[in-house]
Amino acid sequence: MSTTLSSPSSDHASLIDGKAFATGLRETIREDVRVFHDKHHVTPGLAVILVGNDPASEVYVRNKAIQTHHAGMRSFMHMLPETTTEAELLTLIKRLNTDPEIHGILVQLPLPAGLDARTVTNAILPEKDVDGLGEINAGRLASGKPGLIPCTPLGCLMLLRHELGDMKGKHAVVIGCSNLVGKPLALLLLEEGCTVSVAHIHTRNPKELAQQADILVVATGVQGLVKGDWIKPDATVIDVGITRITLDNGKTRLAGDVVFDEAVRTAGRITPVPGGVGPMTIACLLKNTLTAAQLLVTGQAE
Structure with missing residues (x-):
């Protein structure tokens, strides 16, 4: 879903409204x-495990629980102390793997x-790995x-x-090669028929590579890395990064890996931070949980 920026200038990109x-x-x-429950009398269940008391993680886990309940699913929270041993954590996961009420597990x-x-x-279990980060699911994606x-x-x-439809033949540049975002997204874009380039910390001239991108995805965690002159005119820019920065007046705000005020003057479409990619992550966790339940109950995604 795109919306045009409120500025009357025509040289501004359309916002990709991820929210x-x-x-x-x-x-x-x-x-x-609801349809799945009516048909199979099963409510998808998501187990979330949090070890320790990191405040940011606690907020994120609470948000996941709220959204899980809103989607009509069951949420099972496991808040473990900082002193939890690896053996204790693995024992819990083993139990959840065999629990028929649990269809998705997230640590x-x-x-x-x-x-x-x-x-x-x-x-x-790969079929309950709703974060998709286990090596078996990673191998399936690569294959x-x-x-x-x-x-x-x-x-x-x-x-x-949603924004571009058919992406065959487009040059996609992914800056960042983490197992969490960069690598899997590069593989997904290959499956879409894109020509994919991946830039990372050892790439000698990432700016030059980025300037060739019809689709530019930035997922480095380096706030303000990509400037406006890195962007090909009319490119679609997906900014995955999110960093909380302190302003001169002492207040804070969230910023991405892309310098938004510059990029918006060159790009054709762009995700804002916040309100772009972030809201999609929990929504896709819910989607994966439903998919996992469908696969476990019927053997196929419905």
């Missing part, structure tokens, strides 16, 4: 959950020191086989499909 798109997606999921990252995220993530897709890349893809 509005996510709201519509959540309502669609809510209806799909909130980052984990406290002493807990290995890779070991913990891979302990979740072009069905699996649960990481939520943020899935959200980016849904926005791009």
Whole structure:
């Protein structure tokens, strides 16, 4: 969903309204959950595990619970102390793997020191790995086989499909190659028929590469990395980064990896921060939970 910026100038990009798109997606999921329950008498259940008391993670986990309930699903929260051992955490995951009321399992990252995220993530059954971060789901994605897709890349893809439709032949440049966003999104864009380039910390001239992009995705966590002159005229820009910065007056605001005020004068479409990619992540977590329930109950996504 795009909206034109309020400025009367014609040299401004259209905003990609991820918040509005996510709201519509959540309502669609809510209806799909109702239909699924009426047909199979099963309510999708999402278990979220939080280890420690990181304030940002606690807020995020509470938001997930609220949205899960709003979608008509069941939420199972497991708040574990900072002192939880890896063995204790793995025991909980093993129990949730075999619980028929649990269709999706998510371990909130980052984990406290002493807990290995890779070991913990891979302990979740692939069919319940609604974050899509386990190595089996990652392998399925790389092989072009069905699996649960990481939520943020899935959200980016849904926005791009809505804005651009057929993306075959477009040059997509992804800046950032994390397992969480950059790598899976590059694979998804390849499946869409894009020519994909990936820039990372060792890329010698990322600006020159970015200037070639019809689709530019930035997911580095480096606030203000991409300036307006990095962007090809009329390109579609997806800004995944989000950083809280302090202003001169002492107040704070959220900012992305792209210098929005510059980029908006060159791009054709752009996601704002906040209100762009962020709302899509939880919406896609709900989508993955419903998909997981469908697969576990019927053997196929409905």
